[in-house]
Amino acid sequence: MARFENIAELATFLGKLDADYAEYAPALWQKGIKTLRQLANFSEPHYLACAVPEGHLDDIKARADTTGHPQIVAVDKTARKVAQLAQLVSGPPPSFDQLEAYLFRHPDVKLPVSDAKYYSLIAANEALMSKIEPASASGAEALAEVVTAALRMQYEPVEDEISLAGFVDMLLWHIWRCIDMYDQGPKLGMRRKRNCAEDSAAVKGKRPDFFLLSSTALLFKGEDKTSEAELEKAMEELSNKLKQWGAAVQGKVEYLLCYACAGSQFQMCAMRLGTPGAFRFHRPLSLVTVEDRLQIVLIAVQSYWIMKAQAEQLPVVLLPIGRTEITTFSKVQIFDSFVQKRITFSNEAWPHSRCQLMDNIYAASKDCPFLIHAQQPPHASQNGKEYIVDLEPVGQPVLSKHFDQRPQSSGELKKSIRCILHALKVLHQAGYAHTDLQWENIILQHAEQWVLIDLEFACVVNTVPFTPVGHTRKMRPELYTQPWSTSCDFMLVGDLMEACHVQNLGDQGTKLKHCMQAGRCSTAASVLEHPWFI
Template identity: 35%
Template sequence: MANDLERVRIDISRYEDRCAKLENVLLSPELRPELREKLETQLNLLLGNLVEFRKKENLKEAQELQDRSAAAAAAGPGPASLGAGDAAAGLGSHSAAAAAAVACPGPETVAAPGLGTAAAPGSGTAAISAPFSSADATARFLRSIMLPTAAPGASELRQLFQNLLKHKDNQPVKLPVHAWVYDVVGLADGSMLDLLEPEAQSQAWALSVLVSSALHPSAQLHDDLGDELSVAGRVDELFGRVLSLMARYMGGGPLKRKRNCTEQSLTAHLKRPNFMVLLRNALLFKGEDKPASGTLGSAKEDLLTKVQGWSSAYHGQIEYLLCYACAGDKFELLYLLRDDDTKLYHLLSSDTYTPRGKITVIQAAILVYGIISQQQHQLPADAQLMNSLPRGYGSVLLQPHSVVKTMEWTRHLNQGGMQLDDLQQLYTAVRGSSYVIHASEGPAVMRGSYRVTLEPRGQPLQDSWCPDSSEELALAIRCILMGVQAIHAAHFGHTDLRWPNIIKLTRGAFRVIDLELAVPLDSLQRHRKEDVDMPAVWEGGAALVDGRFTAASDLYLVGRMLQRMLSKMPPWDPALEGARQLAEGLVSKAFSMEQALQHVWLRLPLGELRTTVLGVV
């Protein structure tokens, strides 16, 4: 019997792996409709087989415990009678009633061939599940749950997670489980029946497989939570698989779960796998796992270190990042504010060992999905935070917190690009500026390819960008001038100042990017090769001073940026009169950098935002 049970468990593990792989494939937004339909059919068949194997496992475990109990009774009191206690202990309880129910089914129950223990009529014991071939109502069940219809504010989060989930008819949500699991869990702790129901009531078979697997009496007996990967695996079972199930049945967007350290991600350089969830390729959920030997405090400290850069990536109107920390069986759900990345805020605590703790985590996962599926609507329309984009004669890999820029080095040099040692010197020089992009790795050239990893990840401003107000425009121009000032302090000129070469961060901060075309200040540009066109932004050489690229040349480019932006804004707005005067002074090369930064339009009070970000008085 033991060998039969082990074979069934091997089959279950194999089917679970296949289901997980198919789930991840189905989350791809690029999947062709006809292929998606075939894969969904295949997944449903696999889930059906998985349910049947779970039923076989239940039957064989019950039979094995019954055989052990009979052997114990024949041998008299002794160690052999511990089998029932093992089952109860697997539920986090030492309930003798639960143990007896598993080990010694009473006369009121009968064995249903191929299905497990079924209830006799009128026995009061939940009947065994209907076959998986019945219509799966998981989608209907999940859609009946009352979830946010818009992203809640940070001030609403704690109240949301303190309340139990409810259906839209205001009835509490009871998660479906296999009837056998329902009986055993209920006998161990009768109050758990307020949180569960036999799967036959809702016919949410797919969700029932997931919840039953988590609550199975032997589930935690196979884990060694002294191992970090086991902790990660348990959280995946309770949290990750719920998110995947929600994404597949709710259709809230192309969710991606990642734990693979070798994937292109912000955690690729770490030794340990970390949990993260992306929607529309934006990082909206993050986790940190520690073994039982670690503390929840240390897990939260590591988590905070890894998510602090999140706010530097432009996520539109998203106000917070949901996240978790887990050490052994201690689990805590938290969030990080976009405008304060110095601390994590508590939402709920639970454990991943007891059935009640597991249900708390599963319900939290359902609510988390409901929130992040609404947060995706707050992302910028053109958010592409994890894609490789072609750019000129190179490419840009956009990651959640950074950008990896590559290009053909020889072609870069032939186009008048900067030498590598000069680029390294420039990136080093501007590292202390809050107004210029930073190089976290590189720049370097290997096998003919230039590569540099840049931080922070912001939102590039396209030519179509228009500020919300004259105050925001003034803030942007001041940030640009401060960035150019840092470049000039290193004795280089940017040469390619355009709105697409500016990124917007949180709190209205802006940074100058794309330093690869910089040149030494006051360098003669008439000697450029005949086959190399003068940059269009120089406007036929109008930006140059006696054929040289000077500090005034960059200021000319900033003035033209300002003039182009003013052409999109109401000409009668008196708040913009100072902006027009500044633009004319820059384009005419009448203003130095110091004069520009002291211009009255940039010195006007811009509100609390400007004071906070720039320290302007």
């Protein structure tokens, strides 16, 4: 009786039946499928519970009854080949400055292709012998199958992006899926999505044509166009779509791998954290020539190990994309490129008159990189019952019940406080005060950009702050019963410094903190000139 020793062997067997069947292996393995007989006798309800469609389960059951086990012999050799590739990478991913050399370096381990394809390729170009080997030399049949398919395909001009996506998937996604299946280390947990902006009507910012997720974090994205003449347009859209990403979402990930494909032209590139636009690597590669397709496959192999290393740098708590967070005051839903805040109108908690004030406040903040922006002016819902505003950038609050990214050193604290002061400078000059400065209302985009959010409690300077009925002001509650001056905001900034418990502030940092907490600072410009910032 043929027996599967691990998930990889089961996946290989299923993949030999049909490439799409391999993805059912984890669920079937979890249900106790270890032998061909169990596959053949597994009941239909159990198959359906493993998300195997009726058409597929009938085929699997029938062929498991009659198919022998020789395909599984190659599994361990495929796993060994993947292990050889994995040995080339250790530690953190390459830095951005090292990235191009890493992606395009000559391979130290050859990729397997079917014997017939290997001999036809080297007959046409002997130089390929240094990059590929016949599958019989390594026995890595599963990897050879996807590499061979990528090299065998013939590119033809296409009229729609879906057809082009099929070519790109063979060069990238199929390679990654195979490596991830046979990798004996921790799994990357990849999910691919294509052209799926329509799956959420609320998502106004169109997603890239291709994006790869680990857990819920974006690690790779791509943009497809059908004509070679549209490569620049693909690059532009690549830079604009999902451009809001930062440390709060991506942790310590320094860059995002990506591609722009226009017709037969494939441009590998990357987006660097805190730097607008996509950086191009090398020349555009051609889907027409087998040499360039092989180079793309080699890039895919290298990219897999980069993304796996980057997955270790992601924050422990990821943003709950699509989920609505409900508080006593508002409902907040996080989408790919914006956050939607909704507040129910009421005379006590949120009067209609606040709408015009918030319109003015968001208009004043729109050009400041350290203040949350409204994509459009705040407005009432269609039924007139809710205040709605769509906000960017997207980020994780520095402090929450799951997350604490408060500054840990004097240098980091100095950068964050400088950003907050620049935000207050803009608000104060427009005649408004924030009134709710706490680490829960600050998001971290990258080391040089801390963004002040939650402007809904802002007020006109020297007026009594608005506090909804039923809401409790936790920070210095005595301040909220009297007109709010700019110095009150700085008192809260001093409290922010205090809350970090940084031990090495130095004399100047300590003096500044005490000065602000005592209410002796009145303008952001003067505070920014303090010696601590020099």
